[in-house]
Amino acid sequence: MMMRVLMTCVAVLALAAPAAAAMTVNEFLAKADALKAKGILAIGSSDIALLRQEIATASDVYRAGLAAQVAAGKKPSSCPPPKGTAKIGSDDIINEFRSLPAAKRKTSVNTAFAAFMTKRYPCKG
Numbered sequence: 001m002m003m004r005v006l007m008t009c010v011a012v013l014a015l016a017a018p019a020a021a022a023m024t025v026n027e028f029l030a031k032a033d034a035l036k037a038k039g040i041l042a043i044g045s046s047d048i049a050l051l052r053q054e055i056a057t058a059s060d061v062y063r064a065g066l067a068a069q070v071a072a073g074k075k076p077s078s079c080p081p082p083k084g085t086a087k088i089g090s091d092d093i094i095n096e097f098r099s100l101p102a103a104k105r106k107t108s109v110n111t112a113f114a115a116f117m118t119k120r121y122p123c124k125g
Contacts, residue, residue, distance in 0.1 A: 058113035
């Protein structure tokens with residue numbers, strides 16, 4: 001019981017803390033486009049690490065949200081494979097973000113990533 005309470009607290013903190021600093025999908029795509037325009041010169045850009053970290057944070061927030069749902073006795077909103085085993089590349093994420101209507105691109109990367117994962121990995125049964 002104590003572990004469940006602790007996990008719920010950790011999940012709530014994970015959801016609250018990064019959300020304030022999360023970039024929007026528009027900002028993410030603008031940085032990705034700028035990197036692509038640089039071609040090979042993008043290798044030295046700090047924005048590569050920034051975008052990777054943004055997705056890593058979104059993944060952590062998403063998984064913490066799933067853990068909180070389970071800890072609360074609810075059915076998880078999606079059922080992804082174990083962390084590190086999903087076959088998702090940067091092109092998959094960028095293409096998904098590009099497919100969003102303009103109004104939805106104002107949402108955070110965290111929210112858009114969670115929606116992408118929920119769509120990609122629905123729970124069966």
